[in-house]
Amino acid sequence: MRGLLIVLLLAALAAPAWGETMYARASTPVRSAAGLTGTTVATLQQGQAVTVRGREGSYYRIAFPGGSGYVFHNRLSADRPEDIAGLLSRRPAARGLELSELEAGGALRGLSPMAENYAAAEDLPEWAVEAVRSMQERAVTPQELEEFQREGRLGEYGEAPAP
Amino acid sequence: MMRTQLPIAAVMLFVAMTLCAAMLGATLLSGCEGMQESLRTAADIVERHPDLIGDEEDREVWLAGARAVRSWVSEIDTAEEIAIGQSLALRAFAGFGPPHPDERLQNYVARVGRLVAMQSERPEMPYSFAVVQSETPNALALPGGFIFISTGLLTRLNNESELAAVLAHEVCHVAQRHGLEIVARDRRMRSLFELGTAIDPDLAAYQEFIDRVYHRLTTEGYDHQYEWMADEAGARxxxxxxxxxxxxxxxxQEAQRAGRPRSFEAHRTHPDPAVRISRIRAVLSELPGYGALPRLEDRYRREVLERLR
Known part of the structure; x- marks a missing residue:
């Protein structure tokens, strides 16, 4: 009984209040119904704010400027994401850095002046510089990530427990 | 100098010792997915949940330490973190050697990494992943989101859920700024220069700074409490x-059977495997229905094991 009360208390603490603002963790399909049978009616961009109107099973019912629908629970965060692309454009330490394809987690392009100076001072081989560029520029598109989850029956495409 | 450093070190130790308890309590308070509270540093935890430390005197010491750490970390913004991370990544490749040439393998690891990173406290970070050719089982997370895993570790894993757990552990070190705290402490002590404008700084000092931080991250590793936090958050x-x-x-469990501390991070110091197992099991007990979730053995065999033969 005490355990049940604790679980209920935690669930109450965890549940967003209806009307609360949440943010897309990544590029996110918005569906017409709470389930995979719902067609995709819109796509949220990473960091896009939505208003939570309710919940059905594992889906939040949401509204956003210009639309509404259902989003799987693990796609939203209560925290407003940092505007890293904007920050990079303003800071001298990041001169030469760009963030692209932000919706898939971001692919970073370029090396900072500090990293370039470090590579030169350490006389690092060109392949090491290229390895860092290649690592950070590897793009995973939102479509590829969706397909990857679908194939593995992960998250929304599998047996993920409801929150 | 020593007069100011010693109390700070003592406070840091105390912060580290109590961090795990605070983290656990805060996690319980924060609840479920989609509503995960962003506990970015030790300072955030104690600031949001000061009642977790009952003794008033202890709480004041804790808060002083937590505020100090937060102050140091807050001096480094994400742009600087990425710039420092790039320098550390260059240093890492110089040590590891070139990345594995199999682009399909690299893409596969990056996708698993992105999926778990999206569930972290900082899903907006540009995490990047690299497979390096080394028989030594090893994984490494650097500030800025640069995460390395060796072929030696990949061949010792059995399925995709194990890879996801390793990468999630590493992502946690980035998302919760564990490495950045090491950077911040070092920078505080040295007071070398303003990194944000360090385009033409004392380059020798910067080289020394990067080498020292890299050494700390790869040989000494994180405090045990951070490793526990990464285990627990990674499982989530x-x-x-x-x-x-x-x-x-x-x-x-294999490490425990072997009777010696062993980890997938090549540090000198590792928490006791038995303690880590126990703590992870405690987390699992809070996650409803986890037993039905996939491990994806076939896909891992196809995308990793068969390609590394």
Missing amino acids: YAYYAGYHPGGLLPFL
């Missing part, structure tokens, strides 16, 4: 991404 990231969240257990 994997779970919320849809994986079976017990992916670290087989590796740790």
